[in-house]
Amino acid sequence: MQKHNQKEHLYKLLVIGDLGVGKTSIIKRYVHQNFSPHYRATIGVDFALKVLSWDAETVVRLQLWDIAGQERFGNMTRVYYREAMGAFIVFDVTRPATFEAVTKWKEDLDSKLVLPNGKPVPTVLLANKCDQGIDVLMNNGIKMDQFCKENGFVGWFETSAKEDININEASRCLVKHIIASESDPVQSIEPDIIKPHLNSSKAVSCSACFKS
Amino acid sequence: SLIKPGSKPPTTPVKLKKVSTFQEFESNTSDAWDLGDDDDELLAIAAENLNTEVVMETAHKVIQNHSKLQEQHKFQEEHLQEENQVESAELTSVVCGDNRLVKSVSEGHTSSSSDNASENSSMQRSQSLPQTFTPPLASGMADYNTSVTPALTEREASRLDKFKQLLAGPNTDLEELRKLSWSGIPKRVRPIAWKLLSGYLPANVDRRESTLQRKRKEYFAFVEQYYDSRNDENHQDTYRQIHIDIPRMSPEVLRLQPKVTEIFERILFIWAIRHPASGYVQGINDLVTPFFVVFICEYIEEEEVENFDVSNLPEEVLQNIEADSYWCMSKLLDGIQDNYTFAQPGIQKKVKMLEELVSRIDEQVHRHLDQHEVKYLQFAFRWMNNLLMREVPLRCTIRLWDTYQ
Numbered sequence: 001m002q003k004h005n006q007k008e009h010l011y012k013l014l015v016i017g018d019l020g021v022g023k024t025s026i027i028k029r030y031v032h033q034n035f036s037p038h039y040r041a042t043i044g045v046d047f048a049l050k051v052l053s054w055d056a057e058t059v060v061r062l063q064l065w066d067i068a069g070q071e072r073f074g075n076m077t078r079v080y081y082r083e084a085m086g087a088f089i090v091f092d093v094t095r096p097a098t099f100e101a102v103t104k105w106k107e108d109l110d111s112k113l114v115l116p117n118g119k120p121v122p123t124v125l126l127a128n129k130c131d132q133g134i135d136v137l138m139n140n141g142i143k144m145d146q147f148c149k150e151n152g153f154v155g156w157f158e159t160s161a162k163e164d165i166n167i168n169e170a171s172r173c174l175v176k177h178i179i180a181s182e183s184d185p186v187q188s189i190e191p192d193i194i195k196p197h198l199n200s201s202k203a204v205s206c207s208a209c210f211k212s
Numbered sequence: 213s214l215i216k217p218g219s220k221p222p223t224t225p226v227k228l229k230k231v232s233t234f235q236e237f238e239s240n241t242s243d244a245w246d247l248g249d250d251d252d253e254l255l256a257i258a259a260e261n262l263n264t265e266v267v268m269e270t271a272h273k274v275i276q277n278h279s280k281l282q283e284q285h286k287f288q289e290e291h292l293q294e295e296n297q298v299e300s301a302e303l304t305s306v307v308c309g310d311n312r313l314v315k316s317v318s319e320g321h322t323s324s325s326s327d328n329a330s331e332n333s334s335m336q337r338s339q340s341l342p343q344t345f346t347p348p349l350a351s352g353m354a355d356y357n358t359s360v361t362p363a364l365t366e367r368e369a370s371r372l373d374k375f376k377q378l379l380a381g382p383n384t385d386l387e388e389l390r391k392l393s394w395s396g397i398p399k400r401v402r403p404i405a406w407k408l409l410s411g412y413l414p415a416n417v418d419r420r421e422s423t424l425q426r427k428r429k430e431y432f433a434f435v436e437q438y439y440d441s442r443n444d445e446n447h448q449d450t451y452r453q454i455h456i457d458i459p460r461m462s463p464e465v466l467r468l469q470p471k472v473t474e475i476f477e478r479i480l481f482i483w484a485i486r487h488p489a490s491g492y493v494q495g496i497n498d499l500v501t502p503f504f505v506v507f508i509c510e511y512i513e514e515e516e517v518e519n520f521d522v523s524n525l526p527e528e529v530l531q532n533i534e535a536d537s538y539w540c541m542s543k544l545l546d547g548i549q550d551n552y553t554f555a556q557p558g559i560q561k562k563v564k565m566l567e568e569l570v571s572r573i574d575e576q577v578h579r580h581l582d583q584h585e586v587k588y589l590q591f592a593f594r595w596m597n598n599l600l601m602r603e604v605p606l607r608c609t610i611r612l613w614d615t616y617q
Contacts, residue, residue: 044590072493076589
């Protein structure tokens with residue numbers, strides 16, 4: 001039964017990253033609780049919906065936009081990014097090139113999309129396929145924290161769609177930041193002064209987020 | 213002519229009949245997929261008018277069904293949590309049911325997760341598909357096969373004769389063949405008709421065999437020349453993308469045969485490096501499938517197609533199929549290359565055309581989409597990029613391509 005004073009949020013979330021890193025698999029795991037190695041290449045965009053009981057008063061509906069990873073489709077991303085509230089950028093820990101592409105995706109995202117208050121959308125980095133045991137980058141968590149800080153990610157997670165590792169956690173982290181960013185005041189006219197402060201406070205909440 | 217129900221070209225000289233039930237409407241329209249329809253009949257189908265109340269009633273039923281499924285999904289989920297031990301088939305059915313809630317109708321029936329589709333979802337699907345389409349979803353080969361009827365009707369036989377006469381030459385009149393093919397090509401002559409219409413084979417009968425020999429040789433010379441370079445630095449990106457996509461292509465019966473996936477990888481790699489302006493773009497892999505399947509049916513007894521195994525075919529036959537598929541796919545892509553070049557202008561244009569078309573023939577739908585800020589690119593991109601391969605069963609794609617050629 002719906003409570004009388006229940007709040008409902010609808011957030012559009014983007015899932016982006018290079019081809020074959022597991023974007024579709026992550027979404028299928030998150031929304032349908034299953035896994036297949038045979039999801040076909042996403043063409044254009046696919047959609048999924050996940051409903052979260054956030055707390056006693058809040059229901060969060062996540063509209064997940066599963067965006068094709070191939071470079072040729074890059075021209076279409078502007079149409080797909082519109083009015084998103086948050087994003088996951090995914091790479092495949094077994095393929096270093098997909099990690100190198102992460103900054104490219106982040107730049108593409110930030111150049112085409114900002115929140116109504118002028119800030120970039122909260123973005124969480126997902127190091128997927130961590131079940132494969134080929135840990136090319138992950139040995140150094142501090143380095144990753146640093147990378148996130150420098151590139152404006154609000155957090156990062158090692159995930160596995162196959163083994164169902166950390167996907168719920170990553171999503172909660174992102175939603176938490178979205179809710180926080182919604183209550184943020186509109187950005188001041190002098191962003192240069194305010195930004196460093198905001199960034200550092202974000203970084204703190206980020207590490208708290210993935211330690212919990 | 214692709215816009216089926218409800219759309220009536222104002223110029224059609226066919227009397228409009230009011231249809232009172234959805235079933236009636238459906239039974240009238242499903243013929244569009246069958247082989248051997250006359251153009252007049254197709255026009256009559258296009259002119260069928262379904263009244264708004266029926267549409268609304270049906271839409272209402274779909275929504276009700278939806279909610280029921282959702283409830284059921286919830287229940288099953290709870291059930292799962294309680295039991296903790298689940299049979300995989302059960303799990304898959306849950307997934308399928310939900311799949312349909314969040315994704316387009318079209319996505320469900322070819323996705324690999326629907327292999328063990330539940331009664332519910334397959335029942336629901338069959339409503340949106342042609343009536344003749346009943347077999348296990350997911351496996352495109354299977355549904356392709358069921359369209360085969362061993363005994364031809366008189367009308368089918370006479371159509372087949374018409375095709376045979378045209379094909380016999382000495383010079384096939386391609387315009388006449390194209391006209392005849394518009395309403396479907398009989399299965400037995402489809403391989404040769406496609407090869408002729410695509411421009412792969414010459415109209416002159418005497419030159420056909422030598423052309424085939426020459427082109428097949430030429431293709432394998434490309435393979436010889438280029439395929440070893442797939443791991444070179446400047447080509448490995450292309451190859452890797454193909455190599456990621458092919459093991460996850462559909463239908464399953466193709467994907468599961470290593471010999472077939474090797475063939476697809478070779479065809480796509482050779483095409484990609486010979487067409488650097490576009491290179492390999494996801495979705496092009498789907499365009500090999502209809503050719504491959506149609507050409508393979510030339511060599512496989514009809515009963516066997518459902519579980520066909522290419523390893524039963526002689527190596528030489530398989531090579532011929534590979535080369536022919538490559539060339540016909542190349543011919544097809546020659547005509548739509550701007551679908552796959554930078555910024556994909558061909559697709560942008562086609563999606564715009566669709567938008568224009570919908571705004572003219574069904575303004576209500578167009579306004580509805582607009583009001584909800586749904587962009588045509590968000591849902592129609594894949595239709596154009598994959599030439600509907602993901603949206604309709606393989607059997608229907610093959611039938612559609614009779615008309616495209």
